[in-house]
Amino acid sequence: MKNKLRKTYDVVIVGAGIQGLALAYNLARCGMPAVVVLDKSHVGSGASSRNGEMIRSAFASEEWIRFFSKSIEIWETLADELDFNVMFTRCGYLVLASTVDELEACLTHVKLQKTFGLQTRLLNADEVVTLIPAINPMMVSGGILQPNGGFARHDAALWAYARAASRLNVEICPFTEVTDIVVRSGAVRAVKTSLGEIETDTIVNAAGGHAGRIAEMVGLNLPSQTYRLEMIATEPLKPFLPLALSSPHTLSYMHQSTRGEFVGGAEVKSLAPSKSLRSSLEATRDMAGKFIRLFPGLSNVRLMRQWAGIVDMAPDVSPVLGPVEEVDGFILDCGWVYGFMGAPAAGKLLADYISTGEIPLEIRPFGFERFRTGKLIRDSSLAVPSENL
Ligand SMILES: Cc1cc2nc3c(=O)[nH]c(=O)nc-3n(C[C@H](O)[C@H](O)[C@H](O)COP(=O)(O)OP(=O)(O)OC[C@H]3O[C@@H](n4cnc5c(N)ncnc54)[C@H](O)[C@@H]3O)c2cc1C
Known part of the structure; x- marks a missing residue:
């Protein structure tokens, strides 16, 4: 864990929950040299250490089944991959x-x-x-x-990702709040934090229940x-x-x-x-x-x-993943209601996107543009009130 920041990073991830950590680990595995994860509180202080820990891919919509099947496939060997018992x-x-x-x-x-x-x-x-x-x-x-x-232990999964990411030189900075994002000519340029300003051209919003506030910093209005x-x-x-x-x-x-x-x-x-x-x-x-x-x-x-x-x-209770047309370099990893079980796939697929520029098939339907095109994804097998679907 670090409390001193470099001047520049390739990717800045806002939020050290399971999503931010899984992504950081996968980015480092893809060879991204300078990745930092910032959290305004301690690692895993958000929903990632407060959830029901349950894992499935038996959903009702094609999009959810395809995405969560990928995730469960990774869960099955995650303990070996991260060299830490996630108690799945x-x-x-x-x-x-x-x-x-x-x-x-x-x-x-x-x-x-x-x-x-x-x-x-x-x-x-x-x-x-x-x-x-x-x-x-x-x-x-x-x-x-x-x-x-089945289910896994959320603390174990968080620490497994944090440790594995640290081993690959990802910097994880707890108690470092993102206070603003600098956008110039339609692209992300820097991020302001409680420890100073960092230059970067890629910021990932993995701020869980605070994702709306982070999006506002680049002038984006999340419908969630x-x-x-x-x-x-x-x-x-x-x-x-x-x-x-x-x-x-x-x-x-x-x-x-x-x-x-x-x-x-x-x-x-x-x-x-x-x-x-x-x-x-x-x-x-x-x-x-x-x-x-x-x-x-x-x-x-x-x-x-x-x-x-x-x-x-989100209005359709589905995750919101990937780039946004409005601001270059601003990437969403939010809208998560089933984000514990979904983290292994989201981390891997978003890292693939950031390193190659190609949006993988499994996350394509979950893009921000669906709120413009009206192609919402409603999965009827979720345990959420029908008013929210
Ligand atoms: C009661 C409950 C039960 C659940 N049950 C399940 C379940 O059984 N299965 C399942 O898959 N999912 C479940 N979920 C959902 C799951 O927990 C979340 O979808 C998942 O944890 C989201 O992870 P995250 O990393 O995106 O967000 P979080 O874990 O919330 O992390 C976001 C992080 O961002 C940080 N942050 C926010 N603002 C800033 C800022 N300005 N600067 C720096 N850092 C910031 C926060 O401090 C936080 O640590 C449940 C959730 C709850 C609350």
């Missing part, structure tokens, strides 16, 4: 259907997933209950099982908003949830940690924009109600922790 537990991921309509949609999604080579399977209600005997059968119509999905998401962890319990599970019906997602804690998050309907990191009683009630409905056995269990994190959510 491939226990399987179930997208639960709670109504007949939801099950019908699952059938369509599985058909599409198969065309991309995913090994997903449609389960009926009995199969789900056999797999998870603790689940409330009244909440089960069936679901999609992705056997190679910042939202607070909340999670809870219970006291450790005997194993009862053998896989990662998301329930779009209740807008919730959960897994049981290796320590036995039930860890889950949920979103309330009509989520209002917020940058607050305070936990709310409204969310406690909402999560407790939903989780007990899904798993009645949780009703007498003690809540150990609750926390919040903020994410940058």
Whole structure:
């Protein structure tokens, strides 16, 4: 970790979350000599160390399936690649259907997933209950099982990327806030920070819930908003949830940690924009109600922790990736709501773009221009309120 900056860098990345660090590591691997990652706080202080850690590629849209398949492929060998145990537990991921309509949609999604080579399977209600005997059968119509999905440890993944990037001479500067960006003749020229000014012609906006503010510095108006998401962890319990599970019906997602804690998050309907990191009683009630409905056995269990994190959510809830026409050298790596599972692919593909100038196929649909062309990407298998889709 550095606290003294050079005068010039090839690439300046704003934000030392999983996105910024994965990109920095991949840029260094591509041979980019001078890369710096700046964070106004400590490394991983944003959503990257506050998330549900869940990983899948079993989505409902071509764009999401193609992109997240690339990511899961990297997750599978990431520990070896980074020489650090990221604790990727491939226990399987179930997208639960709670109504007949939801099950019908699952059938369509599985058909599409198969065309991309995913090994997903449609389960009926009995199969789900056999797999998870603790689940409330009244909440089960069936679901999609992705056997190679699961969850990883967010702290481990962050440190794995940070260490691997440092080994390749990436400079990581915590407690260094980006305060302004200098643009001249339509191109990025320099970045102003709390430690002084740096010259660069390439800046990546990986500032998570603060991405809108960074974009404003170059005069760009992101259509996204910042939202607070909340999670809870219970006291450790005997194993009862053998896989990662998301329930779009209740807008919730959960897994049981290796320590036995039930860890889950949920979103309330009509989520209002917020940058607050305070936990709310409204969310406690909402999560407790939903989780007990899904798993009645949780009703007498003690809540150990609750926390919040903020994410940058685009109008279609899809990430916003790549260059912008308005300002040369200003690159977006934001709009992330599923940005933990997506980081390995985003880091690799954006690094390929920055080093070659070619936008890889997997990230092409996620460009900023879609807000102009109207080609929004709506994936209907997400656990987010329909108002946000
Ligand atoms: C409760 C919750 C549950 C989630 N569950 C999942 C899940 O199960 N699976 C999944 O894939 N995703 C999940 N997510 C989403 C995921 O956590 C995010 O999409 C991902 O962490 C985004 O990473 P990031 O690096 O872009 O942003 P962040 O981790 O937020 O990092 C942004 C960084 O930018 C820094 N920064 C901001 N402004 C400045 C500035 N001016 N100067 C310098 N630095 C700055 C911040 O300090 C921060 O460290 C969840 C999120 C939350 C909150």
